[in-house]
Amino acid sequence: MSVIVKSATGEIYLFCKGADSSIFPRVIEGKVDQIRSRVERNAVEGLRTLCVAYKRLTQEEYGGVCQLLQAAKVALQDREKKLAEAYEQIEKDLILLGATAVEDRLQEKAADTIEALQKAGVKVWVLTGDKMETAAATCYACRLFRRDTQLLELTTKKIEEQTLHDVLLELSKTVLHYSGSLTRDNLSGLSTDMQDYGLIIDGAALSLIMKPREDGSSSNYRELFLDICRSCSAVLCCRMAPLQKAQIVKLIKFSKEHPITLAIGDGANDVSMILEAHVGIGVIGKEGRQAARNSDYAVPKFKHLKKMLLVHGHFYYVRISELVQYFFYKNVCFIFPQFLYQFFCGFSQQTLYDTAYLTLYNISFTSLPILLYSLMEQHVSIDVLKRDPSLYRDIAKNALLRWRVFIYWTFLGVFDALVFFFGAYFVFENTTVTSNGQIFGNWTFGTLVFTVMVFTVTLKLALDTRYWTWINHFVIWGSLLFYVVFSLLWGGIIWPFLNYQRMYYVFIQMLSSGPAWLAIVLLVTVSLLPDVLKKVLCRQLRPTAAERAQKNVEGKASVSATPSSDGPLLQDLLPQPRCD
Amino acid sequence: MTWSATARGAQQPDNTAFTQQRLPAWQPLLSASIALPLFFCAGLAFIGLGLGLYYTSNSIKELEYDYTGSLDTGNCSACAEADQDGAPPPNCSCALNFSLPEFFQGPVYFYYELSNFYQNNRRYSVSCDNAQLSGFPSALRQPVNDCAPYQYGAAGLPIAPCGAIANSLFNDSFSLWHELPPSGPYVEVPLDRTGIAWWTDNHVKFRNPPLVNGSLALAFSGTAAPPSWPRPVYELSPDPNNTGFVNQDFVVWMRTAALPTFRKLYARIRQGNYSAGLPRGNYSVHVTYNYPVRAFHGRKLVVFSSISWMGGKNPFLGIAYLVVGSLCILTGFVMLVVYIRYQDQDDEDDSDD
Numbered sequence: 037m038s039v040i041v042k043s044a045t046g047e048i049y050l051f052c053k054g055a056d057s058s059i060f061p062r063v064i065e066g067k068v069d070q071i072r073s074r075v076e077r078n079a080v081e082g083l084r085t086l087c088v089a090y091k092r093l094t095q096e097e098y099g100g101v102c103q104l105l106q107a108a109k110v111a112l113q114d115r116e117k118k119l120a121e122a123y124e125q126i127e128k129d130l131i132l133l134g135a136t137a138v139e140d141r142l143q144e145k146a147a148d149t150i151e152a153l154q155k156a157g158v159k160v161w162v163l164t165g166d167k168m169e170t171a172a173a174t175c176y177a178c179r180l181f182r183r184d185t186q187l188l189e190l191t192t193k194k195i196e197e198q199t200l201h202d203v204l205l206e207l208s209k210t211v212l213h214y215s216g217s218l219t220r221d222n223l224s225g226l227s228t229d230m231q232d233y234g235l236i237i238d239g240a241a242l243s244l245i246m247k248p249r250e251d252g253s254s255s256n257y258r259e260l261f262l263d264i265c266r267s268c269s270a271v272l273c274c275r276m277a278p279l280q281k282a283q284i285v286k287l288i289k290f291s292k293e294h295p296i297t298l299a300i301g302d303g304a305n306d307v308s309m310i311l312e313a314h315v316g317i318g319v320i321g322k323e324g325r326q327a328a329r330n331s332d333y334a335v336p337k338f339k340h341l342k343k344m345l346l347v348h349g350h351f352y353y354v355r356i357s358e359l360v361q362y363f364f365y366k367n368v369c370f371i372f373p374q375f376l377y378q379f380f381c382g383f384s385q386q387t388l389y390d391t392a393y394l395t396l397y398n399i400s401f402t403s404l405p406i407l408l409y410s411l412m413e414q415h416v417s418i419d420v421l422k423r424d425p426s427l428y429r430d431i432a433k434n435a436l437l438r439w440r441v442f443i444y445w446t447f448l449g450v451f452d453a454l455v456f457f458f459g460a461y462f463v464f465e466n467t468t469v470t471s472n473g474q475i476f477g478n479w480t481f482g483t484l485v486f487t488v489m490v491f492t493v494t495l496k497l498a499l500d501t502r503y504w505t506w507i508n509h510f511v512i513w514g515s516l517l518f519y520v521v522f523s524l525l526w527g528g529i530i531w532p533f534l535n536y537q538r539m540y541y542v543f544i545q546m547l548s549s550g551p552a553w554l555a556i557v558l559l560v561t562v563s564l565l566p567d568v569l570k571k572v573l574c575r576q577l578r579p580t581a582a583e584r585a586q587k588n589v590e591g592k593a594s595v596s597a598t599p600s601s602d603g604p605l606l607q608d609l610l611p612q613p614r615c616d
Numbered sequence: 617m618t619w620s621a622t623a624r625g626a627q628q629p630d631n632t633a634f635t636q637q638r639l640p641a642w643q644p645l646l647s648a649s650i651a652l653p654l655f656f657c658a659g660l661a662f663i664g665l666g667l668g669l670y671y672t673s674n675s676i677k678e679l680e681y682d683y684t685g686s687l688d689t690g691n692c693s694a695c696a697e698a699d700q701d702g703a704p705p706p707n708c709s710c711a712l713n714f715s716l717p718e719f720f721q722g723p724v725y726f727y728y729e730l731s732n733f734y735q736n737n738r739r740y741s742v743s744c745d746n747a748q749l750s751g752f753p754s755a756l757r758q759p760v761n762d763c764a765p766y767q768y769g770a771a772g773l774p775i776a777p778c779g780a781i782a783n784s785l786f787n788d789s790f791s792l793w794h795e796l797p798p799s800g801p802y803v804e805v806p807l808d809r810t811g812i813a814w815w816t817d818n819h820v821k822f823r824n825p826p827l828v829n830g831s832l833a834l835a836f837s838g839t840a841a842p843p844s845w846p847r848p849v850y851e852l853s854p855d856p857n858n859t860g861f862v863n864q865d866f867v868v869w870m871r872t873a874a875l876p877t878f879r880k881l882y883a884r885i886r887q888g889n890y891s892a893g894l895p896r897g898n899y900s901v902h903v904t905y906n907y908p909v910r911a912f913h914g915r916k917l918v919v920f921s922s923i924s925w926m927g928g929k930n931p932f933l934g935i936a937y938l939v940v941g942s943l944c945i946l947t948g949f950v951m952l953v954v955y956i957r958y959q960d961q962d963d964e965d966d967s968d969d
Contacts, residue, residue, distance in 0.1 A: 381734060381737060381738070381876075382736075382876070384736075384738040384740075385738050386737060386738035414641075418637070459936070461875070462936075463930065463932060463933060464874055464875065465877075466875070466878065467928035467929060468879075468881075468921075468923065468927045468928045469926070469927040469930070470927055471925050471927065472923070473884065473923045473928075474812065475871070475878070475879065475881055476871075476874070477872050478735070478741070478873060478874035480874070481875075482874075502643055502644065503641045503643055504641050504642040504644070508641075537746045537750070537821055538746075540820070541820075545816075549927065550926050551926045551930070551933055554926075555933065558936055561662075565943075565944070565947075568651065569951075572647070575646065575647060576648055576951075576955060577958070
C-alpha cells in the first residue's frame with residue numbers, strides 16, 4: 037500500500053507500507069538484516085509489525101507512473117489485475133525506512149470464552165492475516181494452545197524442505213497414529229497424558245493444497261488435510277487473505293461430517309468468511325461496522341459469544357426441536373383415529389369429530405401451550421449452563437432431531453391414537469353407558485375420543501415442561517378449560533340459522549355418563565404411561581449431562597465445590613449413547 | 617461496566633423479568649422418588665376401581681335373541697324367506713319363544729339390535745334436513761338438496777321428513793307375552809315406550825310444525841311420506857303427543873349410531889306386575905317382521921338387559937382398569953429395583969470421589 041506525495045520544495049516521494057514479507061523483496065537499500073531480526077523479535081512477543089519504505093521519483097518517472105495508473109484505472113476488462121500489475125511495477129527499488137510494532141491487546145475474557153467453547157466440544161480455528169509468530173503468540177495468550185500442546189506446522193518453510201505430499205503424510209501419521217491407539221486402548225478417567233495437537237498452516241500452503249491438479253490428487257490432499265485438522269484440538273491459519281478465509285470455511289462445511297460452522301470477526305477482511313459460514317457473527321469494534329453489517333448477529337464484544345452459544349443457542353435448540361417433534365406428534369394423535377374410524381364406517385370418509393373440533397384443534401385447543409413452551413422453556417437454569425460448558429455436548433450432532441428421536445415420537449403418537457380409538461370403541465361397543473339406558477350416537481363417540489386426545493396431548497406437554505412460570509400454568513390449564521367451555525357452549529345452544537344441530541347437547545350427555553369419565557381417566561393414563569416410564573428410566577439409567585448436573589446441584593448443595601479441569605475429560609469426548 | 621438507570625440508550629433492550637427470561641418458575645424433576653409413590657398409588661386405585669367395575673358388570677344380566685330368521689335358527693324363517701326377494705309382505709308376524717331360568721331383576725330394558733348396518737356412512741348421515749325437523753314451516757316444504765334422492769316424492773311433492781336416515785326408519789314392532797304358570801294363557805307384559813329418546817332431542821331439537829286448525833295432518837299438507845313408509849309421519853302413533861317429528865321411535869332412529877353393529881332402545885319394562893323384574897318362566901316375543909335386512913347380510917336381534925349406574929354389561933372397563941393397575945404396580949416394582957441398584961452404585965461413585 038503506497039502513497040505519492042510532493043514536498044514543499046517540489047520533490048516527489050513514494051512512501052510504501054506493508055507486511056515485512058512483501059516489503060523486503062522490493063528493498064534495495066537500508067539496514068535490512070537489522071530490521072528483519074528486530075521485526076522477528078517483535079512478532080514473537082506478539083506485536084503486530086509493519087515495515088515502511090520509500091523512494092524518490094523524478095518528474096519523468098512521475099509522469100510515467102501517472103500514465104500507467106490512469107491506463108489501468110480506466111481499463112474495461114481485468115481492471116483489478118491491471119491495477120495490481122501497475123502497482124507491482126511502481127513499488128520496486130525502495131529504500132527501507134524502518135518497522136513499526138503495535139500491541140493489539142486481547143479483548144477481556146477472550147481466553148475464558150475460547151476455553152469454554154473448547155470444553156463445550158466446539159472446535160475453534162483462528163484465521164488471521166498476521167505473521168505466524170505473532171499469531172502463535174496470540175494463540176498462546178488466549179489459551180487456544182496450551183503449554184503441553186504439540187504444534188504441527190504446515191508452513192511454506194516446511195514445504196520448501198519437503199514436498200507437500202511428504203509433509204502431509206508425516207503429519208497425518210503423527211496425529212492419526214495417536215488417535216488410533218486411543219480408541220484401541222479405550223482409556224477412561226482423567227486424561228493427564230492425552231496429547232493435544234495444534235496445527236499451524238499459512239496461506240501459501242493452503243493455496244498449494246487447494247490448487248486443482250491435473251492428476252486429480254488435489255482431493256486426496258484436501259482429505260488428508262481435513263483428517264489432520266479433525267484430530268487437532270485447535271488450528272491456526274496465518275497469513276490468510278480474506279478470500280482464503282472464506283475458502284477454508286467452505287472446505288470445512290463440505291467435509292465428510294458436514295459440521296455447522298460459525299465465523300466471528302470484527303474487520304472488513306472477515307466479511308467474506310462471515311458470509312460463507314453457516315452462522316456469521318460480527319463484532320462491532322474499533323475497526324468499523326463492516327463485519328457487523330454483513331453478519332447474522334452482531335455483538336459488542338467477543339466474550340458475548342459464550343452466553344450466546346452456550347445459553348441462548350442451547351435453549352433455542354431444545355425449544356425448536358420439541359416444537360417440531362410435538363407438532364408432528366399431536367397431529368398424528370389427531371388424524372390417526374379418523375383414519376382408523378374409516379374401517380368402521382364403510383370407508384365413506386365420515387369424520388370422527390365434529391367440524392368445529394376439526395377446525396379449532398390446531399388453532400385454539402393445542403396451539404398456545406406449545407407456543408409458550410418454545411418461547412420460555414429452560415430445561416436447565418442459565419447459571420448451570422454458563423458454569424458448565426460441557427453440557428453443550430448434549431445437543432451435539434443434532435441429537436434431538438435425529439431419525440431415532442423422530443421415530444420415537446411418531447410411535448408414541450400412533451400408540452396414543454390406538455389407545456384413544458380402541459379404548460372408546462370397546463367402551464361404546466354395542467352397549468349403553470348411561471344410567472337411564474339411552475344410547476349414544478356417533479357424535480358422542482367422536483367427542484369422547486376428541487376429549488381424551490386433547491387432554492392427553494396437553495398433559496404430555498405439561499410433563500415435558502421443566503420450567504413452569506405463571507404463563508405456562510395459564511396457557512396449559514387455560515387451554516383445557518377453554519376446550520371444556522367451548523364444548524359446553526357449542527353444544528348448549530341451538531343454531532337454527534346454521535342448519536347445524538348435530539352437536540346439540542352431545543358434550544353434556546357425554547359428561548353425564550359415569551363410564552365416559554372413567555374411560556377418559558383410564559385412556560389418558562394409559563397414553564401417558566409409556567412416556568413417563570421412559571423418562572424415569574432414562575433419567576436413572578442413562579442420564580444426559582444436563583440431568584447429571586441437576587442431580588449434582590441438588591445433591592451437593594451443601595458442599596460448594598468448583599470443579600476445575602485443565603483439559604476436557606476423556607469420557608466427555610467419547611460418544612455418549614443418546615436417550616432423549 | 618455500570619449501567620445508569622436514568623440514561624437508557626435508545627437501542628438498549630428491556631431489562632424486565634419477562635424479556636430477560638428471569639421469570640420465577642417452579643422446576644420439577646421427574647425423578648424416581650416422585651414417580652414411584654405415584655405409580656404405586658395409581659396402581660392400587662386402578663385395581664380397586666377395576667374390581668368394582670368388573671363386579672358391577674358381572675352382576676348385570678343380558679339376554680340376546682337373533683330373530684333374523686336365517687335357515688339354521690328357524691325362527692321367523694317364513695318371513696325371512698319372503699325378505700329374500702325384497703321387502704316381506706306387510707304385517708308378516710312371527711313369534712320368538714324363550715324361557716327365563718331365574719328371576720330377571722328389573723327394571724328391564726328392551727333393545728333391538730342391528731348388525732352390518734352402517735348408520736355412520738357419511739353420505740347417509742348427512743342426508744337429513746335439520747331445519748325441517750325443527751318444525752319451521754318455511755323449511756317444511758323445501759327440503760335441502762342433501763336429502764336427495766329422498767327429497768321430492770313421486771308426485772313432485774316434498775318429502776317430510778326427507779332424507780335417507782328417515783326413510784330407513786326401523787319399523788319392526790314387538791310385544792312381549794308371559795305364560796302364566798303352570799301352563800296358563802299368555803299375558804301381555806306392558807312395555808313403557810316413553811322416555812326412550814334423549815329428553816333434549818325430543819323436546820328441543822325435534823319439533824312438529826305448528827298445528828293448522830288444531831290438526832297435525834293439515835300442518836303436513838302438501839308433503840309426502842318417505843317412499844318406504846307405509847303411513848305418513850303424522851300417523852306414526854295414535855298418541856297425539858307422540859306423533860309427527862317428535863315420535864320417540866323416530867327420534868331414537870335419527871340419532872345415528874357410531875358403529876355398524878348397534879342397538880337402540882325400544883321400551884322399558886317397569887309397569888304393573890313386572891315393575892320389579894321378569895319372573896322365571898316362558899316368554900314369547902311377537903314380532904311384526906317388516907324390516908328387510910337380508911339384502912345387506914345384516915342381522916336383527918332383540919336384547920333384554922338390566923342397567924346399573926355404569927350402563928349395560930361391559931366387562932371391558934373393569935378388565936382394563938385391572939390390567940392397567942397391575943401394570944402400574946409391576947412397573948413400580950421394576951423401577952424400585954432399578955432405583956435401589958443405581959442408588960447403591962451412585963453412593964459408591966460418590967464415596968470414590
